[in-house]
Amino acid sequence: MKKRLNQLPISRRDFLNGMLIGAGGSLLSTQGTQLFASALDGVNNSVNRPGKDWYGYGGVGDYALSHGNTPELLAHAHDIRDGRYKNTNKSSLKIDEEFDVVIIGGGLAGLGAGMTFQKQRQAGQKCLILENHPVFGGEAKRNEFGVNGVNIFGPQGGNGFSVPSADGEHGDSYWYRELDIPREFDYQTLQNSKKSLGFSNDNMDYWYGGEDRVSTGHFFSDAAADGSGQWLIDPWRNDFEKSPHSVVDRQTLIDWRFNRRPVSSNEKELGPWLDSMTYQDFIYKFMGMGSVVPEYFNNILSTAVGMGCDVVSAYAAYKMHLPGVNSFYPRTNRKFAKNGRHGFPGGTDGFARYFIKRLIPDAIEGGDSFADILLKPINFSAFEQKDNSVRLRLGSTVVSVEHAGDADNSDAVLIQYIKDNKSYTVKAKGVVMATGSWINRHVLKDMPANYINACQSFVQAPFMIANVALNNWRFLHELGVTACLWDKGFGFSCNIRRPMKIGQYQPPLDPDKPIVLTFYVPFLTPGLAAREQAILGRQKLLMSSYAEFEQQILAQMQTLFQRSGFDAQRDVSGIILNRWGHALYVPEPGYYFGQGNEPASRDILRRRFGRIAIGHSELHGIQHWGTAADEGAHAMRQVLDVL
Ligand SMILES: Cc1cc2nc3c(=O)[nH]c(=O)nc-3n(C[C@H](O)[C@H](O)[C@H](O)COP(=O)(O)OP(=O)(O)OC[C@H]3O[C@@H](n4cnc5c(N)ncnc54)[C@H](O)[C@@H]3O)c2cc1C
Numbered sequence: 001m002k003k004r005l006n007q008l009p010i011s012r013r014d015f016l017n018g019m020l021i022g023a024g025g026s027l028l029s030t031q032g033t034q035l036f037a038s039a040l041d042g043v044n045n046s047v048n049r050p051g052k053d054w055y056g057y058g059g060v061g062d063y064a065l066s067h068g069n070t071p072e073l074l075a076h077a078h079d080i081r082d083g084r085y086k087n088t089n090k091s092s093l094k095i096d097e098e099f100d101v102v103i104i105g106g107g108l109a110g111l112g113a114g115m116t117f118q119k120q121r122q123a124g125q126k127c128l129i130l131e132n133h134p135v136f137g138g139e140a141k142r143n144e145f146g147v148n149g150v151n152i153f154g155p156q157g158g159n160g161f162s163v164p165s166a167d168g169e170h171g172d173s174y175w176y177r178e179l180d181i182p183r184e185f186d187y188q189t190l191q192n193s194k195k196s197l198g199f200s201n202d203n204m205d206y207w208y209g210g211e212d213r214v215s216t217g218h219f220f221s222d223a224a225a226d227g228s229g230q231w232l233i234d235p236w237r238n239d240f241e242k243s244p245h246s247v248v249d250r251q252t253l254i255d256w257r258f259n260r261r262p263v264s265s266n267e268k269e270l271g272p273w274l275d276s277m278t279y280q281d282f283i284y285k286f287m288g289m290g291s292v293v294p295e296y297f298n299n300i301l302s303t304a305v306g307m308g309c310d311v312v313s314a315y316a317a318y319k320m321h322l323p324g325v326n327s328f329y330p331r332t333n334r335k336f337a338k339n340g341r342h343g344f345p346g347g348t349d350g351f352a353r354y355f356i357k358r359l360i361p362d363a364i365e366g367g368d369s370f371a372d373i374l375l376k377p378i379n380f381s382a383f384e385q386k387d388n389s390v391r392l393r394l395g396s397t398v399v400s401v402e403h404a405g406d407a408d409n410s411d412a413v414l415i416q417y418i419k420d421n422k423s424y425t426v427k428a429k430g431v432v433m434a435t436g437s438w439i440n441r442h443v444l445k446d447m448p449a450n451y452i453n454a455c456q457s458f459v460q461a462p463f464m465i466a467n468v469a470l471n472n473w474r475f476l477h478e479l480g481v482t483a484c485l486w487d488k489g490f491g492f493s494c495n496i497r498r499p500m501k502i503g504q505y506q507p508p509l510d511p512d513k514p515i516v517l518t519f520y521v522p523f524l525t526p527g528l529a530a531r532e533q534a535i536l537g538r539q540k541l542l543m544s545s546y547a548e549f550e551q552q553i554l555a556q557m558q559t560l561f562q563r564s565g566f567d568a569q570r571d572v573s574g575i576i577l578n579r580w581g582h583a584l585y586v587p588e589p590g591y592y593f594g595q596g597n598e599p600a601s602r603d604i605l606r607r608r609f610g611r612i613a614i615g616h617s618e619l620h621g622i623q624h625w626g627t628a629a630d631e632g633a634h635a636m637r638q639v640l641d642v643l
Helices: 012-017 071-081 108-120 171-179 247-259 267-274 279-286 292-305 314-319 349-359 370-375 437-443 449-456 474-479 530-542 546-564 601-605 625-640
Strands: 097-104 127-130 142-147 150-155 216-220 230-233 390-393 396-403 413-419 422-433 460-470 483-486 493-496 515-522 572-585 612-614
Touching (some): 127 422, 171 349, 171 625, 292 515, 349 370, 437 449, 483 546, 546 572
Parallel strands (some): 097 422
Antiparallel strands (some): 460 515
16 A cells, blocks of 8 residues: 655634734734753753744645654754764664665655665665655755645745756766766746746756846835835946945945956965865955945855854865855956756755656656656655665664674674664665764764764854745735845845746746745854854754744744735735754864864764774765765775675
């Protein structure tokens, strides 16, 4: 029998019960917060479980019960952190199953490891992937809404991509070719409008690179004399003319973006030096520019590397081709990135679905077409087919991984996991940990001391992605924008995408029809150390109820759009929150080349110990879909060597 996650029995009415808009448009306060105090890494506190009002509405379809960190996952993760599984006596464990390799984590790194196993294994070898969410994909998953008979999607985390070259041997190029993903896409055209509006194909292009093709409004909260704020539409096209910035600050932004040659093009010479400072140090000391640059850019940068210019290595900025370190767009020939990015309906979820289809063909219903792989339901009963070389077990939290004997001489690894509140043990000849260091440092029981130190040196930033299903987006159309940035309040930006058309799936792009408005929300406190920012950020992310975030989102929308006709009661159909406690690794100075005589932590962690190898996107620095899969593959190759 096919097992499917059913649509949640939440109606629009239930959703609106948590909602708060008074007749005059004023916001009423909601119920009190159910505190979730255990969320704080590094803070000694009592453990509470997330309350009923924490997780909130999940939309419809296969992903409805898996949006961001689930309450169950948080509870397990904090049990692991607080040492509940610390003293397992491995000699007393009953072995339930044996596999050649077990992969922990079913995100893109784990799936890349799985593909490598499938291609390079010897006949008869078997692999099991253990994943703690109810759906595979890690941060590469989707939200789905059904609004007025139209199914519309948004990303839970990973968002856009560029089509890589067809002949590259590594990274994105390699995986793209292996997965056999189309290279051209069809997007919906604007209907029912006489305006010429530019749209982003993903939720990111308008921040950096696509400013000249996306109609972007910048909102300055305190600019108008009456305190009501001021919109500037497409300010990069006219040098921030009429912005409330001082003349000097306007010129600084333009110089930063267009007028500075990079310090050198010799990466070898440059690398260690750049990696010894933050991008902000570089901007201040070597570009001679003021705080207007980090103030403008911190939030944008955080969507790629978790935090802002004040803590991120200048060498990470170099890797991202940021101004001053590695890119030069002369003023006379100003150009932004030439080619736009693409976004599958659920962001990078399309990659995860392609991986699964290649690993376990029956796991997504239908055939091998692009439309079937992206849009057909997941067939949950196919994950455990015995004749498949790779199996996937969802809802399974690994709590302990340890060699059966001494790490250097043992012939097996014991993996203990919890599923449906029961504990199981699997024995494997090798293990790939496709999980981040905040998990690994607690779960890997016989990890050498230098690995533990390396894990402890890493900082991951929290993030929330909120998808708001709109019945219509007339209020954006009136304003003449499809994307917005603002300087104060909840989050810093939101946009609607030009929807991808896939076969029969032809979602509308019409101001009077449904669409998803997506907010990427960082939690930064610039000026504090990265670790402190992460702790404070997780506090904000995890200690608020669903209703409190819902209220903040709607209040922000009112501030921005009330004057162009926004009415929450009429226009909003549903909100899904995706909270990620450890969303993005923050590459601080020293990440790439180490500090002093110490090797870089990631170089330590990328080496197998015994029969265990680590492969997670945080080991690459700039996390994205292809590098995540690369790290998983790198770890799998090391494990296959010792089978
Ligand atoms: C805000 C944001 C924006 C992004 N934008 C883009 C973008 O535009 N383009 C792009 O390509 N990428 C983007 N990314 C990055 C990309 O999504 C990630 O790098 C990639 O998906 C991470 O894959 P991963 O497998 O390394 O990690 P994860 O996705 O974290 O997967 C690890 C998996 O292991 C599971 N796990 C953890 N512990 C256990 C345990 N004990 N037992 C069992 N399972 C466990 C986790 O639940 C998770 O499912 C973005 C990410 C974020 C957060």
